[in-house]
Amino acid sequence: MSAETARPHCDLKPQSRPVLRPDLAPRRERLIRMLRLKWVNGTVLHYWFLEGPGPQQDAVRNAFQEWKDLGIGLEFAQVTDRSEAEVRIAFDQADGSWSYVGRDILSINATEPTMNFGWDLTDDYGRTTALHEIGHTLGMPHEHQNPFAGIVWDEPKVYEYFGGAPNHWPPDQTLHNVLRKIDASEVEGSSWDPESVMEYWFPAGLIKEPARFQGGLKPPGGLSDADKAWVLKFFPTLAPLVPVLKPFQSVPLSLAPGGQADFSLKPEASREYEIATFGTADTVLVLFEEVNGELRFVAGDDDSGEARDSRVSAKLFQGRHYVARVRLYWAGESGQTAIMYW
Known part of the structure; x- marks a missing residue:
């Protein structure tokens, strides 16, 4: 695949929107929206494969291990029974690559996948795709939709690019995955990380500003330093000793x-x-x-x-x-x- 060849991109599934009381203080509402899809640290996420070629499954296992090797408190365990899995992974080549975000996967019917891989995962782009989709399951959004990124798009060219092969997205899908900005209340005010594993690859001509990306945005692939810091902040290494809570003692x-x-x-x-x-x-x-x-x-x-x-x-x-x-x-x-x- 050459540097400017059009690439398939992740189609992030819509996130649930909490219905909150209108009288909540702004800070309280912001914290709820920012943290609500994050897992309780120490959770074991069980994953299950819906068939799929062996090399594809191995690539996903390796991606889970790469996240775990950072020392995070979450655990990942493969199971053979779909009913025991929170993360259900399909390999439908006609459905693109996608995932639901964080704890939203718990609301998906147990007969349905929560993640899909629609292209080869055995090359460098595929490895990054596997890390990217798992990142969504951990609760991470698309990085280029960060409201603090300051990206100015050439919107007609963006719609044209994603409407063509290999994505073939209608305008609303492009708006959802690319042009829509995440509500500032749902992020921590962090600066944009163009090297994030959650960042898309973009060819030349789609971004007007910042000027240095007019020739294209090409993340190096893999986990950036900011990705590692983010996941360790929310899911730090667990303490080896847990205090005992005794009955009737507050x-x-x-x-x-x-x-x-x-x-x-x-x-x-x-x-x-x-x-x-x-x-x-x-x-x-x-x-x-x-x-x-x-x-x-x-x-x-x-x-x-x-x-x-x-x-x-x-x-x-x-x-x-x-x-x-x-x-x-x-x-x-x-x-x-x-x-x-x-």
């Missing part, structure tokens, strides 16, 4: 937005338990059970934007090990919250 949480607290639960009796946060904060609370050395999802709750607390009800069994994880969106007026189980 533990205060002092977390910054996006921060997380993890607790080990070792119930002394088998019965129904309640696990909840307390305070005016917006949080995601997720409960996992350790099964054969791996944490498996039991239940979760998200109280963001609502006048209530995150709360999980579940039967816990004596002698088994559980982990509760709390990720904070907004710390509330007091800046404090707490967790307890009983």
Whole structure:
């Protein structure tokens, strides 16, 4: 493929839009929108292949491993049963390459894929494509749609380029994937990274400004330094020791937005338990059970934007090990919250 040959591009699936109360303070709303699709750190994302050639599957496995090798707290595990997978991967060559974003994959019917690869993944562009689609599943958007990028497009040429081979996109698809700017409330104000794995390759003539990209934007491929910093910020290496949360003992949480607290639960009796946060904060609370050395999802709750607390009800069994994880969106007026189980 020559430098100026038209390339196929990722077709990002539309993201869900939370329906929030109109009276939310602007900062509270911004934090919810920015963090709502991020996984609780320590989550094990199980992936499953819908057939597909062996070399293609190997390329995806390698891409998952490349993300994991950064030292992130997320885990990736291949499963052979579709019903056990949050990430379901197809290789339909007639459907392009695409993914849903972050926790949106949990709302997709279990019979449907959440990610597809529509071209060869065994060359350098394919390796970057695999990393790119996994990046979407981690919660990353397209980098060129960063509202702080300052890109000025030659819009007629953009529509013409993406309307032709090999993408054949109608105008609304080009608008969604290229020209539309992400709402500034959903990003952290970070500067544009033209070397990001989430950045498209663009030929000459589509970008008017910045002037240095008038001759084309050609990311080097692979993960940039900014990509690595982003994923380690949201999913840092987990602490080896997790404090034990004892029944009926409230533990205060002092977390910054996006921060997380993890607790080990070792119930002394088998019965129904309640696990909840307390305070005016917006949080995601997720409960996992350790099964054969791996944490498996039991239940979760998200109280963001609502006048209530995150709360999980579940039967816990004596002698088994559980982990509760709390990720904070907004710390509330007091800046404090707490967790307890009983």
